[in-house]
Amino acid sequence: MTKTIAITGGKGGTGKTLIATNLAINLANNGYKTLFIDCDVENPNSNILLGKSLTTPDVEKESIAIYKPSFLQESCTKCGICRSACYRHAILQFPDHFPSVLEHMCSGCKTCQKVCPNGAIITDSRIIGSQYFLKQAYSNLDLLVGELNPSEAISVKIVEALFHYSEKLSEKANYDFIIIDTAPGAHCDVEKSISDADLVIAVTEPTPFGEHDLNRILDLLDVVGQKADIILNRSNLTHYQEPLRSLAKTRNCNIIGEIPVDSVVIEDYAKGLPFVLDTRNFPAKSAFNLIYSKILEGITMEL
Ligand code: SF4
Ligand code: SF4
Structure with a gap:
């Protein structure tokens, strides 16, 4: 053991x-x-x-990479649900605009993708480090x-x-x-x-x-x-x-x-x-x- x-x-x-x-x-x-x-x-x-x-x-x-949300503008209704759900305030969205992610604030928790009612968020990733x-x-x-x-x-x-x-x-x-x-x-x-x-x-x-x-x-x-x-x-x-x-x-x-x-x-x-x-x-x-x-x-x- x-x-x-x-x-x-x-x-x-x-x-x-x-x-x-x-x-x-x-x-x-x-x-x-x-x-x-x-x-x-x-x-x-x-x-x-x-x-x-x-x-x-x-x-x-x-x-080593973590999850990053990627927004599909053709599916997004600009409803703002993802922005409200992000506990790290990592989604930036001005009124009547599409959301975008502030990468360095995003923890990769995927909550935004889960709550989006229109399937307008897909999976992407970004490298944050390495292992040796x-x-x-x-x-x-x-x-x-x-x-x-x-x-x-x-x-x-x-x-x-x-x-x-x-x-x-x-x-x-x-x-x-x-x-x-x-x-x-x-x-x-x-x-x-x-x-x-x-x-x-x-x-x-x-x-x-x-x-x-x-x-x-x-x-x-x-x-x-x-x-x-x-x-x-x-x-x-x-x-x-x-x-x-x-x-x-x-x-x-x-x-x-x-x-x-x-x-x-x-x-x-x-x-x-x-x-x-x-x-x-x-x-x-x-x-x-x-x-x-x-x-x-x-x-x-x-x-
Ligand atoms: S929850 Fe989905 S549809 Fe609503 S603003 Fe975010 S990405 Fe767009
Ligand atoms: S993955 Fe989590 S932390 Fe990153 S933008 Fe989505 S809800 Fe916010």
Whole structure:
């Protein structure tokens, strides 16, 4: 049975992707067939941390398109029903004129087509982003990355497309683990990324911003009926650990580990080398390995 772990965090820059990529590499190195899905579609960069390019011939790229209404003027009576029904106010229609769509505001929900009494709306599509699939990014590790085109707003559609594609991959590949790197924040594409995970891990840092944003992601988890384990990254960056520990206690969450600031991690990060592949011993790797054991033990016992 595939186990899905979502790595999230209310705030950008906490080390969420760093932890997600190293977790995926460790699982793959230990013989678990793993799929890594980069759902941070507005700024995907997991491939850089994994030291992989998305422009090499072995990467399969596919465009992701969503529904777009197309209006047939010969059938349209200019009744305005479609404009009134559009919850995103994406249909522009002046009195006695034909409607037109404001593409960047359209979510592709198809409501307009369903309510048109004259069959004057037909299906069209527009490309809003891409997905990249790299089989065997590392031994036992496949990589799936989503990318939203600049200026597009419907990031959740890219995340939905990634999950749809991953279901097809899973049928063939029998993954032991799927690791999801979510976007930062607490919006709908993060909600989609964490909703069905077997385990959610929130990465934070010991700052007031970390505390604030952790609170927000825990609120989102409450909304979707999920709980999170917490990793305190760069744990010795400040002396602001206690408020985070207290928050975790209040929200009934476990801090499963604290990873200290470590110059070796920064050095590896700059080289695009996952730090778990660095053969040296250093404090951050020891802390990470402890967390890895807890995750593996926890998720194996739970399922
Ligand atoms: S609902 Fe149909 S007929 Fe009415 S304005 Fe829209 S497209 Fe035209
Ligand atoms: S598909 Fe949905 S969002 Fe787009 S124009 Fe039609 S009703 Fe509005």
